[in-house]
Amino acid sequence: MFDYGYYLRKEKFPHIWCAGCGDGTVLKAMLRAIHNLQLSKDEVVVVSGIGCSSRTPGYVDFNTLHTTHGRALTFATGIKLSKPHLKVIVVSGDGDGTAIGGNHFIHAARRNIDITMILYNNYIYGMTGGQASPTTPLGAFASTAPYGSIESNFNVSRLAEAAGATFVARGTAYHAAQLDRLIEKGIRNKGFSLIEVIVQCPTAFGRRNRYRNTLDMLHWQKEHAVPVQVAAKMSPEEMNGKFTTGVLVDKSRPEFTDLYEQLIDRVRTPR
Amino acid sequence: MRYEIRLSGSGGQGMILAGVILAEAAAIYDEKNATQSQSYGPEARGGASKSDVIISDEDIDYPKATNIDLLLALTQEACDKYICDLRKKAILIADSFRVLKMPEGDFRVFHLPILKTADEVVGKAIVANIVALGAIVEITGIVSREAIESAVMARVPRGTEDLNRKALTAGINIVRQYMKDAPGDSPLAS
Amino acid sequence: MFVQGNHACVLGALRAGCxxxxxxxxxxxxEIMEILASELPKIGGKFIQMEDEIAAMGAVxxxxxxxxxxxxxxxxxxxxLKQENIGYAAMAEIPCVVVNVQRGGPSTGLPTQSSQADVQQARWGTHGDHEIIVLAPSTIPEIYTTTIWAFNYAERFRTPVILLLDEIIGHMREMLKIPPDDEIELWDRPRPECEPGDYRPYQMVDTDIPPMADFGSGYRYHVTGLCHDETGFPTNDPQIIDRVMRRLTRKISRYRDQIYRSRESNLEGSEIVLFSYGSTARAAKQAMDLLRREKLNVGLFRPVTIWPFPEEQVRKIARASRHIIVCEANMGQIVREVERISCSQTNVHLVNSMNGEPxxxxQIMEQVKEVY
Structure with missing residues (x-):
């Protein structure tokens, strides 16, 4: 039996998440991935911004940093560049990571800095009360979209890929067992990694969008997630409304802090 | 004694670099006190550009020229804009091809072909600022010949030393020629 | 060396250990960024041009x-743009130096021209109550030493320090003689000596400045911008918040004597005192010298530490003088503070400029003669 307690700050429980929330599922998968990689707690830094997902660092026994809204990647960049041997993990949400923090998201990916970003995508601003986010689906309801959202939504994984991320994966809270492996691969990748996790928010999203309960939302995840290998054989019509899961991008490109160390060597070597 | 110099022209004419060189000649090589400050517009090229150099035996507090002893104007716009800041009996050095409407007032005028000399005698329009420095030093003696030459050599790109030395000399020569053509005026500032 | 103010700032920063x-x-x-891009790698330091101003503050x-x-x-x-994260650094007590080479504002304002209009923003720019240290040097040698002090204060007091330059002294050049080692003091942040298990990052200590552990050094702890307790974790407990907020203020205010830096000339016996800082103080100094040559009794008080405000010094000057003339390149920002502190014990006047020109x-001499 995996000992979560070893990695948790148990005195900080109970956590603030609602009953049925998917965030804890992701937290557990992250801990299993860190355990599988046999990282020491001292070498792991977990950085977050603001939002429900961003409370994750408070519960885990690493070097943890809860920053300002949307800015986790910028603090993480300072940490990683200063001490490249540290394993830096950023946890974020769809609002934090792709709205207020959208600029940092694309630039961290462009630099290919060795940071693993776990983005909990619940399609809504949970903590502030169910406002529409950049991933809220067209037509979905939110406290700021009372007549249904008229804005098109981001495909977060594709955005990361287009910006230059070298590892991109998508999972769901329902497929929890698969998450460990995706996060593990993301941390292992020397470069910018994004793991987008579809999580249920029964309180802010489910209630407004005709999901009867958490189970209903998990069922939706199960029905709409299509493994990337399976999706490859499906027609666009068959994929309509569904999303791919698994490793979407896994490639190699020089990493930023490596390049900077090389630059230091180059500058310091007398010609 | 505080001596205020303003070098003015348009962006890209090297007025700021000329100010830096002149101030370095005074501060580093002649061991006087000097400051250099500047004002410029948003354009990298064109637009008004000015560089103030203050040289003094005493501490320099205010770094801007407000009671100018010497104004260099390489454009009509600069000449018109800054002429009002000249003190009485000050020196005005204006480019004879770009400043056609010369202002009137109680100052000594040197109407010199600086840009033309850079282009035709030295062979590179870009060294007009160094030609101007040669002229300024010849007219005022505010820094020594050795100091200005050392300061120019320390600042210009490697491989352009001869060109810039030639520009400095050309600046000195146009003043001497000007004095010959207008023998009534005294060449050196008091 | 004959260098620009921005260059002197870089030299001071590197000397301080940036x-x-x-x-x-x-x-x-x-220029500060450009020179550091070239210099930092040479000494194994790290430089990064971020995607925006906010990101740069976060990375720092x-x-x-x-x-x-x-x-x-x-x-x-x-x-x-940096203000929110400056507030974060104040709340989480993370040392850092923020240089603001002031230009005209508000908004895009006058990008290539000078002002001193951010002097109140430097104090109150971020939301919430907090203390902060703001320094405003006047000369190129002073930019060098003040940058070192900015780092010293940031480290020792675990606070953001704002170094306020302006376009005039940022871009002007004058001689800089690099001080020898025995004239330079370098301070570091307090670091924990306890066992990692006993470490409380925001502990109430006698000094009011708790030791700060480096991330990755074995002291695992939590940092947040939320109101937090001694362990660094969020709390809503009013008693704890009260204690922490009071300590955050006290940890700077009780050390103000260590933080104050100023220059005084001819205060003794002067009925008129000029009060000026930054590049404008250079005009004030020249005005004073010229007026004294005309036998007018004029003195100059030039604070380098603007915040915390030199209240005691101003109170003393207010008691001893007939007029204080505040000279600053804004619509009148520090003059409010001088008026508040002097409590009508003297006449306070403003000589200012806000059009990009210094x-x-x-201008100052005219005002002095008017009230003399």
Whole structure:
């Protein structure tokens, strides 16, 4: 039996998440991935911004940093560049990571800095009360979209890929067992990694969008997630409304802090 | 004694670099006190550009020229804009091809072909600022010949030393020629 | 060396031990970033041009958490953008130096011209109650030493320090003689000596400045911008919050004597005292010298530490003088503070400029003669 307690700050429980929330599922998968990689707690830094997902660092026994809204990647960049041997993990949400923090998201990916970003995508601003986010689906309801959202939504994984991320994966809270492996691969990748996790928010999203309960939302995840290998054989019509899961991008490109160390060597070597 | 110099022209004419060189000649090589400050517009090229150099035996507090002893104007716009800041009996050095409407007032005028000399005698329009420095030093003696030459050599790109030395000399020569053509005026500032 | 103010700032920062810089291009501060891009790698330091001003401030805080002395530089619009994260550094007590080479504002304002209009923003720019240290040097040698002090204060008091330059002294050049080692003091942040298990990052200690551990050094702890207790974790307990907020203020106010830096000339027996700082103080000094040659009894008080405000000194001057003339390049920002402190014990006047042009010595002399 995996000992979560070893990695948790148990005195900080109970956590603030609602009953049925998917965030804890992701937290557990992250801990299993860190355990599988046999990282020491001292070498792991977990950085977050603001939002429900961003409370994750408070519960885990690493070097943890809860920053300002949307800015986790910028603090993480300072940490990683200063001490490249540290394993830096950023946890974020769809609002934090792709709205207020959208600029940092694309630039961290462009630099290919060795940071693993776990983005909990619940399609809504949970903590502030169910406002529409950049991933809220067209037509979905939110406290700021009372007549249904008229804005098109981001495909977060594709955005990361287009910006230059070298590892991109998508999972769901329902497929929890698969998450460990995706996060593990993301941390292992020397470069910018994004793991987008579809999580249920029964309180802010489910209630407004005709999901009867958490189970209903998990069922939706199960029905709409299509493994990337399976999706490859499906027609666009068959994929309509569904999303791919698994490793979407896994490639190699020089990493930023490596390049900077090389630059230091180059500058310091007398010609 | 505080001596205020303003070098003015348009962006890209090297007025700021000329100010830096002149101030370095005074501060580093002649061991006087000097400051250099500047004002410029948003354009990298064109637009008004000015560089103030203050040289003094005493501490320099205010770094801007407000009671100018010497104004260099390489454009009509600069000449018109800054002429009002000249003190009485000050020196005005204006480019004879770009400043056609010369202002009137109680100052000594040197109407010199600086840009033309850079282009035709030295062979590179870009060294007009160094030609101007040669002229300024010849007219005022505010820094020594050795100091200005050392300061120019320390600042210009490697491989352009001869060109810039030639520009400095050309600046000195146009003043001497000007004095010959207008023998009534005294060449050196008091 | 005959160097620009922005260059002197870089030299001071490197002397102080700055090993991390993150920035974003903005006039008239960009030289600081450009020179550091070239110099930091040579000494194994880290430089990064971030995607925006906010990101640069975030990266600086992250770097400081790992133990590096860290700095950013900006100007008006960028200073506005950085404010939220400056507040974070104040709340989480993370040392960092923020250079603001002031230009005209508000908004994009006058990118290539000078002002001193951010002097109140430097004090109150971020939301919430907090203390902060703000320094405003006047000469190129003083920029060098003040930058070192900015790092010293940031480290010892675990606080953001704002170094306020302006376009005039940022871009002007004068001689800088690098002081020898025995004239330079370098301070570091307090670091924990206890066992990691006993470490409380925001512990109430006698000094009011708890030791700060480097991320990755074995002391695992939590840092947040939320109100937090001694362990660093969020709390809503009013008693704890009260204690922490009072300590945050006290940890700077009780050390004000260590933080105050100022220059005084001819205060003794002067009925008129000029009060000026930054580049404008240069005009005030020249005005004073010229007036004294005319046998007018004029003195000059020039604070380098603007915040915390030199209240005691101003109170003393107010008691001893007939007039204080505040000279500053804004609509009248520090003059409010002088008026507040002097409590009508003297006449306070303002000589100012807000059109991109500096305050001139003759402007100041005119005002002195009017009230003399």
């Amino acid at each position: 090993r991390f810089f993150a920035g974003y291009p903005i006039t008239p501060s960009s 805080i992250g770097a400081s958490l790992t133990g590096l002395k860290a700095m950013t530089a900006t100007s008006g619009p960028g200073f506005s 305050v001139t010595p003759s």
